Amino acid sequence: MTGPTVRRLDDWDRDPLQEIAETHGTPAYVIDLDRVRENLDRLQTAFPDARLLYAVKANAGRAVLQTLADAGVGAECASIGEVSRALEAGFDPADVQYTPVNAPARDLDGLLIDGGGTITITVDAMDTIDRLAERGFTGDIAIRIHPGTGAGHSDAVATGADAKFGIPVDRVPEAVAAATERGFDVVGLHAHAGSGILNDGLAAHQEVIETIASVATDLDTDLEFVDVGGGFGVPYRPDEEPLDLDAIATATREALSEVDAELRIEPGRYLVADAGVLLARVNTVKPAGDGVLAGVDAGMTDLLRPALYDAYHPIRSLSEDRAGERETVSVVGPICESTDVLARDRRLPKPERGELYALGFTGAYGIEMASQYNSRPRAPVIAMEDGATELVRRRETVEDVIDSEVDR
Ligand SMILES: Cc1ncc(COP(=O)(O)O)c(C=O)c1O
Ligand SMILES: N[C@@H](CCCC[NH3+])C(=O)O
The missing domain is CATH 2.40.37.10 (Lyase, Ornithine Decarboxylase; Chain A, domain 1)
Structure with missing residues (x-):
């Protein structure tokens, strides 16, 4: 059941919402788990070969996480708190990818305590490769690249353009070498263009995928996956058009046609907004x-x-x-x-x-x-x-x- 491309506010039935407000008072959030499943179906239809990881930061409520864990997707987590919530909700550690930004020491320590050896960590700084080695981390790692281009609903979330996120493209071979030297298996590459991308951001999104594709083909390393991030936008304004998912899926496949690795995507907003x-x-x-x-x-x-x-x-x-x-x-x-x-x-x-x-x-x-x-x-x-x-x-x-x- 893929449902409509977008569920506008007017499409919600009024009676159940009124009833919820009467019973539970206001302010109150409502989350429709059936609609989450419809959104997942549409994504899986557009990306039949991709491994889908839910970006937990969008909505980490247990009901949402359980719904998505039951549907067989993985979880992309930004903190030890999100990792813990994902594991508690039923995600298998092997399906959890931890993608920290300047990983705090407490997070890295916590991952080891929580059996983080089976979690894949996406590393966004050379220092973190050392910090994982110092802690005896034995899991797989992926390298997050800083693509230098971003897109999103505002400049504030055009992550790919912000140097805070990821390792610059020209330093990725050095990062892979450093990780390998310390005994890690570098199994993936990661990039994320930004959040809330609609059709006018497709060109920038495409550029990010082409960048990751060229880094992947230049590297002399067997990669298990290439993770092109999330960012699929939803038209909040009445005059905005829904994102053309098929266009983005086709362009992604084309850009990665020379890359022999699983495609991963990590949408958050698209599933729950x-x-x-x-x-x-x-x-x-x-x-x-x-x-x-x-x-x-x-x-x-x-x-x-x-x-x-x-x-x-x-x-x-x-x-x-x-x-x-x-x-x-x-x-x-x-x-x-x-x-x-x-x-x-x-x-x-x-x-x-x-x-x-x-x-x-x-x-x-x-x-x-x-x-x-x-x-x-x-x-x-x-x-x-x-x-x-x-x-x-x-x-x-x-x-x-x-x-x-x-x-x-
Ligand atoms: C690394 C990473 N992956 C995935 C997402 C999910 O983004 P969105 O909710 O826009 O799909 C974000 C947030 O922008 C992110 O920073
Ligand atoms: N929190 C943001 C998106 C950024 C997501 C994390 N990189 C929003 O509300 O639109």
Whole structure:
């Protein structure tokens, strides 16, 4: 069941969302596991020969991880925390790839404790090759290259262009030699162009794959895999076109035609973004300039993306249809920051106190980037599956916020 290419906010049934808000209160995240499976099916149809690793950072909830582990995909993890959550949710260590950025010592130590010998580590710095050798790590390693080109929904996430990520192309042979000398098997190459790539970013994405292909063919090493990262975008704005998955798959295959190694991809957003909504309720309404400010109970601590990237998330009123009256509404949160604006200048029904809103495409990088700033407990997550709903992450309490303080 591949489902529609994209599930827009208007495609969600209103009744179950209203019911969830009544039962669990707001703010609350909803994640539809059936939609996650549909997204996976579409990816697997477009990339039938690729090994798919789910980028856990997009949504590390156990229900999501179990769904994907059961479907037989692997996990791409950015930290020991993500590795632990993936293993706990049922991923086999052999299916886990750890791709740290400037791996903290605590992460590397933790991997050894957790039987990390069977996990593949993607190394992004010469130093980390030494640091793994010093710790007696015996697993396989892959080398992450810095391709020098990136793409994504904003410059902030065009990772491939940022020197922080990966080893420069001209130093990759040196890194492979250093790793081999220290007894490691270098089994793969890795590159990631960036996140939220839509059709206008395909050329840059392609360039990254061509770069990794040329590094792979120049190396005198048998590679088990070439991992071209994730980044498949989802059209959050109503005027954006869905990503042409077949075009990206064909171009990837062509670019790698001379490379004799398994293709790996590691999507996060594509699997979960349109499977999630964030529910929030209006508490205050006040005029501002030519429009209205609707103050809701979700803020940048629940959904950071608008404040961090100026990201667009569609917003819809789930209260009873109120024909006619629409106003220019900005939806603002309860955090004492001016950037705590979830949606700016949208045409919405004249807001009313108690009105229920849904924010779309919040299944990816929503709950994962939530914080306790202003000492606000994080929202719960409710999973939908096969027509049923279930609380899978409870609402935090103020006690949870206080609990990590040490008595003195
Ligand atoms: C190394 C790596 N792999 C995979 C991903 C997943 O990206 P996306 O959620 O855009 O598919 C990211 C995030 O951008 C990443 O940094
Ligand atoms: N967190 C980002 C994407 C970056 C992913 C990690 N490299 C977002 O919300 O769009």
